[in-house]
Amino acid sequence: MKVVARFEVPYYQYLDENSQLTEKLPTFAKDADSLAAMYRLMTLVRLFDTKAIALQRTGKLGTYPSIRGQEAVFVGVGHAMHKEDIFVPYYRDVGVVIQRGVNLSDILLYWGGDERGNCYANNKQDFPYSVPVGSQPLHASGAAVALKYHKKKAAVLTICGDGATSQGDFYEAMNVAGVWKLPVVFVVCNNQWAISVSRGAQTAAQTLAQKAIAAGIPGEQVDGNDIIAVHHRVEMALKKAREQHEPVLLEMLCYRQSDHTTADDARRYEPPKIREQEWKKEPIMRLRRYLEQIGVWSEDQEQALLAECEHNINQTVEDYLHTPPQPAESMFDYLYATLPKAYQEQRELVKKIGVVHHG
C-alpha cells in the first residue's frame, strides 16, 4: 500500500467570539470604515428581518426565511463582491442582494407573492432566488462559462445551505467548475439545520468544505460569525476565480437563530439551550465590540443607526404595502418573449375575469 493523494481542510477565523483577534488582520480589515459599513448593513439586515417576520405574523407577507444569526455570511459575501460579478442566490438572503442594487421592497414583494420582486430595477445580471434546493450552483457554473468565454474579468458567486450540499446538482456544479477551470466561488451557509434535519444527519463528512475534494478543487472552512474572515476569504476566492479561473468552496460555519421559515416551528426538533449557547458567537455584537475597542463606534452612532434603519424599513414597508397587484393577465405576459397564438385566448379569458382575490 502506498499513499497517492493527501488533502487538508483549513479553517479561518480572525475575530473570535470574545471579539479578540486570533490572527493578524487582513489588509481590507485595517480600514475601519469598511468594517463600520458592514456593521451598519448587518444591523439594517437584522432589523429588516425582524420586520419581515412581524409582517408575516400579521398576514401581510407570505412565508419568509429569516437570516437571524447568519448576517455576517450574507453581508460579508455581498461586500466582497464586485459590481461586475454575478450573484446566484438561494432563497435565504437579504444581506447580499441589498448590496447588489436590489430594493428592500423588492424582497418584500417576492415573499409577498409577487414576481416583480425578481425584476430588479438596477441589476441586470444576478439570478433570482432559487427555491429548488441545490439546483442553482449549476447556474453559477453555467454563468461562469459565459464570463470566461466573453473574457470578462469577473466571477460568479453562488450560495446555498448545508442541506443543499446533499444534492447531486451541488456536486455536479463543483465538478464541472473544477475540470473546466471556471471562475466561480461556491459558498455554503452552514447554519447547522435543513429545516429539522441537523447537519450531522445530512452527511458523514466531518466538514462540508471537504466536499470540494471530490471535484478536485480547494475547500475551506470559515468562521461565518466573523465577518472579517467571511469577507477576506470571499475576496481572496473571487480574486482567484477572476484572475486564475480557480473555483473554490467556502463553508461558512454559523447558526440559524430562528425557525427555518415563518412556516416552521423549530421547538419541535431543536434541542433546548443550543440556540442560546450559539448566540454567544453571533456576528453583530462580536463586530460591534471590536469597533468599540478600536474606537470607531459609539452608543450615539448606534442610536442614530437604529433610527435611520427604522426609517428606511418603514418607508420600504409602505412602498410594499401600497403596491397594487399585477393585472391577472400578467401571468401570460412574460411566459415567452411573444405569447404564441395558441395561448392568446386563455390570456383574454384571464383578463376578462380579472384578479380573483383569496376568499
Add this chain to the structure above:
Amino acid sequence: MKVVARFEVPYYQYLDENSQLTEKLPTFAKDADSLAAMYRLMTLVRLFDTKAIALQRTGKLGTYPSIRGQEAVFVGVGHAMHKEDIFVPYYRDVGVVIQRGVNLSDILLYWGGDERGNCYANNKQDFPYSVPVGSQPLHASGAAVALKYHKKKAAVLTICGDGATSQGDFYEAMNVAGVWKLPVVFVVCNNQWAISVSRGAQTAAQTLAQKAIAAGIPGEQVDGNDIIAVHHRVEMALKKAREQHEPVLLEMLCYRQSDHTTADDARRYEPPKIREQEWKKEPIMRLRRYLEQIGVWSEDQEQALLAECEHNINQTVEDYLHTPPQPAESMFDYLYATLPKAYQEQRELVKKIGVVHHG
C-alpha cells in the same frame, strides 16, 4: 488558519505488470486453486467477449459493450462476493454475473434485445444491468437499507464506470451510505474512458477514490489489472460492510482495450499507441505468468481450458440463437402484477397482430 481535517488516498497492488510480487500476499491468494479458478474465469470471459463481438458483427447480436482488458475487475469482484450479497451492476460486465448464477446465454439474450435476459433462473436478488449511467448506486444504497433492516449478514456491491462518477446520483448514493452506515461497497471500474471522454476530462480530481471524502467514507485506489489486489480489497470491503456497516469506495485502475461498445469506433478519439502500452499491464497474462512461476499452470492446462471454454461458449451461442422471440403481448404481461383493465384491449390488439419483424 488552522487545519481541521486531513485525508489520504491509499493505492493497493500485489502483482505488478511483470508478474512480480510488490507486497506480501494476502491470505486468500496463498491458495493457488483460488487463483487458478479466477484465471479460468478470466479466460472464459475474454473468449466469450470476443465471441459476442463477432456475433454483433454478423448481425446476430445487438450493441455489446466489451470488457476486454477489464476482466480482473469483474472476475475479482464476482469471486470475492458471497452468494447472499446483492449485486447491482451497470451494463459492462460478464465477469461478475456468471459467478452469480446467471447463464451466459442470458447475457446474450439481453444484448440480443430480449428482456428474458434479466430473468435469471438461479438468482432471485441481483439487479438487472442498469443502462442509465450512474443511476444504480442509489439502488445499492436502498438495497443495503433493506439488508440492514432485516439484520442480514450480507452486503451490497455496486459497480459503475469512471464517467458515472460525474453523476449526482453517484455522490448522493455514497453520501447516504456514509451517514446511514449502510453495508454497501461502491466499485468504480476506471477504464479511463467514458465513450470518447477521457478520465481527465470528467473531473479535476486526481483520483476517483477521493470522491469518497465528500461522503465521509474511505476511498481506495486499486490496481485493477491485478486480480489479487482487486479480490483482496473487495473481500476486505465486503467484510467491513457486512460486519461494521462501513461503506467504502474502491477505484479500480484499468484500461478499456476495445471500443466503448460495438456501436463505437475508438479510433476517432483514442490517441495512438496508448492501447498497446496499456496492454502490457493487462490482467490475464499477468496472472498466468505468476501461476506458471509458482508452478500451478502449464501449457497443457491452458490448451484444455481453451477447448473447454470454446465448447461452453458454442453451446451457449446455440442456446441463444435457438431461443424463439417472446410473444408480442409479453410486452404487457409483466408491466404490472395484474394488468389493469384499462390496458387489456391494447394487449388483445398486440396479441392479434402478433410479432412484427424488423423489415
Add this chain to the structure above:
Amino acid sequence: MAEITLVEAITQALAYEMQADPNVIVLGEDVGKDGGVFRATLGLLDKFGPDRVRDTPLAESMIGGLAVGMAVQGLKPVAEFQFMGFIYPAVDQIINHAARMRNRTRGRLSCPVVFRTPYGAGIHAPEHHSESTEAIFAHTPGLRVVIPSSPRRAYGLLLAAIRDPDPVIFLEPSRLYRWAKQEVPDDGKALPLDTCFTLRVGTDVTLVTWGAMVKETLEAASKLAEEGVNAEVIDVATIKPLDMDTILASVEKTGRCVIVHEAPRTCGMGAEIAAEVSEKALLSLQAPVKRVTGYDTVVPYARLEKSYIPSVERIREVVHLIMEFA
C-alpha cells in the same frame, strides 16, 4: 368518532399499515421529529422508531433511487417528496427504474413503492410549491397515479397504494389537507384503485374531476342545481389506470361532459378523458366535451394564484354554455 382532516387520514393510514406490516418504511425530508412540513407523518417516529421513519439527506433523486432499491429487496417504502415541485430530480428514478423493474426482469423483481407528495396551488406558498403535473406520471407506463380528495378516500386509497405490488404516485391536494373533516374508521379497509367515485348523481351533465378541484366542482354542481342543471360529479381518484367505464356510462346517461382540473390545459389528463369520451361516446354526446383547466402558464405567485385556479364561476359558465349547445 372524532372527525379528522385529510392529512390526519393520511397519518392514520400510514400508522395502520406500519403496524400491520413491518416492511412498511416511511422516508423523506423532515418526516421524523418534525412530522413532515404538513405533519402527515406526525407521531410515527415515536411509535415506530428511526429505522422505520427516516429523515433523509436533502436529495430527491436519492429518495427516489433509495426507495427503488429498498422496494426491490422486500421493503415497502412510502417516500415523501416535500412538494410536487421538488419531485423532478426523482423523475429519472421513477420513470427509468421504478416503473420498469417488474417488466424488464420479466417479473423476477418488483418495485412496490409509494411516492407521496402534496400537490396543487392555493395555499399561499412560495413559488415551486403549487405544481399539478400528474399528467407526467399518467403518461408513464408501469405506474399507478392516485389522488384522494376526502379524508375517507385518503385513508382507503393510501392503504390500497401501500398494499399494491407496483409503484404508485400518490398525490395529496394540499389545498384540501385541512379543508373538510370526516369520520374515518381506522378499520384498515382499502378502497379500490381502479375505480372512479361518483360523488353526486345527476342527469344533465357529467362533471369529471379529481384532487383539489373536487371542491370547486361540487360547489359548482350545487349552484347549478339551484339554476336547474342537475350535474353528476365523478371523482376520478385513480387517474392511472383510468376507469373509463364509469365515466362513459355517466356521459351516455347525461349526454354532456365537462372535465375540470387544475393542471395546465395542454396535454393534461383532461385531454385524455376528453379524447376518450369524444371517441367512445360520440353518438351520445349532445354537446362538445369541454375542459375547464388551469392555464398554460406557470402558476403565479401567491397574489395571483387564485386567478389561476379554475373557479366555480368558470365551471358554471362552461356548463351553461354546453347546456345551450344545439
Add this chain to the structure above:
Amino acid sequence: MAEITLVEAITQALAYEMQADPNVIVLGEDVGKDGGVFRATLGLLDKFGPDRVRDTPLAESMIGGLAVGMAVQGLKPVAEFQFMGFIYPAVDQIINHAARMRNRTRGRLSCPVVFRTPYGAGIHAPEHHSESTEAIFAHTPGLRVVIPSSPRRAYGLLLAAIRDPDPVIFLEPSRLYRWAKQEVPDDGKALPLDTCFTLRVGTDVTLVTWGAMVKETLEAASKLAEEGVNAEVIDVATIKPLDMDTILASVEKTGRCVIVHEAPRTCGMGAEIAAEVSEKALLSLQAPVKRVTGYDTVVPYARLEKSYIPSVERIREVVHLIMEFA
C-alpha cells in the same frame, strides 16, 4: 446540390448558426472529437474549437443546469442529450428553471437554450434508448417543443429553435436520421415554429402526426390512395405551441381525423389534439377522432420493438374503420 440526411441537416444548421452567431455554443457528452454518438456534431470541433464545442462530464442534470446559466448570461447553448431516455435527470432544470426564467423575473432575464435529443424507437438500440416522451414537455408552460421529420425541416426548424429567444426542446427522430435524403440549401433560412406542415393534400380524412411516424403515416396515405381514400397528412412539427388552426381547417374539410404517434397512448400529445378537434370541430366530424399510438407499456427491447411501433397496417385499418362510420 448533394442530398443529405436528416442528421447531416442538423450538423449543417449547427455549423451555419455557429458561424453566424459567436454566442452559439454546442455542449453535451461526446459532442467533440467523437462528433456525437449519431455524428450530429461531426466536424464542429475542428471548425469552431473546444470553447464552442464542449464535451461535458457525464451528468445530464449538469448539462441542463449549466445550459440555463449560460443562456441567462448571454450565450446561446445548444445542449445535446445522448438519448431521450437520459433527459430525465435534467427535467428539474428544464421545468423548474429554463421554462420559467423569463416569467419569474418578469422579463428581466431569459433563457434562450435549445435542448436537442434523438428520440423514438426502431433502431435496435438497448433499453432506455427508445423513448418518446414529448408529452412531458408539451405539458410544460414556457417551453417550445419542435420535432423535425425531414432533412429540410430539420435544418430550418433547428435554425429557428436556436434563434428563438426562449427554451426549445428539439426532438430528433433517430429512426429518420439516415432514412431519406434531400437537397437542403445552406441558406440560413429558418422555418416558422408555430405552424404545422401539410405534407399531402387530401379530402377524405386528416392524418395528424409528427416525428418518425410521418414515415408510416405517409406510407399509409399512399396505400389508402390506392384503396380509394384520399388522406391529408399533417406534420405537426412544433407540438408546443400547437397550431390548431391548420388541423381544424383540415378536419373541417375532411370531416375525419386520425392522430398517429409513437408515444404511449394515455395522456400523449394525441389526446390533446383529439380533445381539441372533438371539441372545436364537433359539427364537422363525420366519425369519432381516433388515435393510433404506441401502447401503454414500456417500449420492448429490440426483438419486439417493431411490434410496439404503430404500423402502416394499424393506421390503414383505423382509417378504413372511420370511413365506414355512420
